[in-house]
Amino acid sequence: MQVNFVVKDEHQGKSLTAFLRENGVSLALIKRIKFLPDGILVDGVKQNSDYKVKTGEQVVINAADTAENAQKSTVIPQDIPMDIVYMDDCCMVVDKPYYMPVHPSFNHPTDTLANAFVGYWKNKGQEKIFRAINRLDKNTSGLVLIALDAYSAEKLKGNVDKTYTAVVQGRVEKMQGIIELPIARQTESIITRCVREDGQYAKTEYTVIKQNEQFSLLDIKLHTGRTHQIRVHFSHLGHSLAGDDLYGGSTEYITRHALHCRKLQFVSPYDNKKVTVNSNLPKDMADIVIKI
Numbered sequence: 001m002q003v004n005f006v007v008k009d010e011h012q013g014k015s016l017t018a019f020l021r022e023n024g025v026s027l028a029l030i031k032r033i034k035f036l037p038d039g040i041l042v043d044g045v046k047q048n049s050d051y052k053v054k055t056g057e058q059v060v061i062n063a064a065d066t067a068e069n070a071q072k073s074t075v076i077p078q079d080i081p082m083d084i085v086y087m088d089d090c091c092m093v094v095d096k097p098y099y100m101p102v103h104p105s106f107n108h109p110t111d112t113l114a115n116a117f118v119g120y121w122k123n124k125g126q127e128k129i130f131r132a133i134n135r136l137d138k139n140t141s142g143l144v145l146i147a148l149d150a151y152s153a154e155k156l157k158g159n160v161d162k163t164y165t166a167v168v169q170g171r172v173e174k175m176q177g178i179i180e181l182p183i184a185r186q187t188e189s190i191i192t193r194c195v196r197e198d199g200q201y202a203k204t205e206y207t208v209i210k211q212n213e214q215f216s217l218l219d220i221k222l223h224t225g226r227t228h229q230i231r232v233h234f235s236h237l238g239h240s241l242a243g244d245d246l247y248g249g250s251t252e253y254i255t256r257h258a259l260h261c262r263k264l265q266f267v268s269p270y271d272n273k274k275v276t277v278n279s280n281l282p283k284d285m286a287d288i289v290i291k292i
Contacts, residue, residue: 005059017049029150063151080116086277090152090270093277098141142261152269161265164220167258168239172216179204179233183226193228195236202226204233215292
């Protein structure tokens with residue numbers, strides 16, 4: 001992806017590096033592309049990073065992944081179908097099924113969203129690095145935003161509004177609420193988390209959509225992104241997610257925690273337009289909602 005900038009009066013005389021940094025280009029990306037023939041151009045001419053820019057000049061950077069950098073990735077390409085619900089020149093949104101990890105791990109190096117992504121682009125004759133902007137647990141379904149280049153990843157990071165749908169056990173007392181409780185790793189476990197005073201600040205906002213004595217259907221917005229945040233907060237309040245046996249939930253009606261990322265909102269670095277992407281509930285959660 002090529003990104004274009006125009007030098008304004010306030011940037012007159014600044015180094016090319018300083019100009020790009022002030023326009024949101026990371027130092028790591030500058031270092032990676034500055035030696036490429038078309039990595040950084042000023043009015044169509046390659047310039048050194050210490051070049052002093054002038055008002056009105058057009059600066060173009062080439063943020064696309066090179067084959068050399070892509071090949072450094074250890075992700076194994078696989079021909080796995082992906083449900084692509086949005087794509088432009090800088091990013092794509094995939095509706096991830098539950099039971100699929102986002103990233104490979106030592107014990108699970110294949111059959112992940114990353115493997116599917118790399119395989120998808122390899123089939124198109126391109127090599128790309130997998131850059132997931134939001135991360136979902138293996139058993140959480142829903143929307144994952146993936147940047148298609150390093151510049152877009154920097155622009156999108158921390159600038160995505162995420163809305164989740166969850167089914168929790170029991171009737172939630174307040175129809176709307178904000179949970180601000182610190183979350184820490186449980187000392188005896190490398191997986192589970194708990195609410196504890198010495199934990200990291202965590203904020204979860206929720207609205208009850210409908211409920212009965214058995215279940216409550218919630219819309220949830222995360223203001224922080226702690227591991228297992230939604231699951232830990234609601235378990236602490238006595239309303240474990242349906243199916244979440246790790247945090248006290250019953251698996252009678254669903255065999256994974258009932259959590260789905262249903263909406264993403266962000267500004268596309270490609271054209272600065274606000275993008276909203278939605279996803280329907282998967283069948284296992286929809287079957288529970290019918291009971292409410």
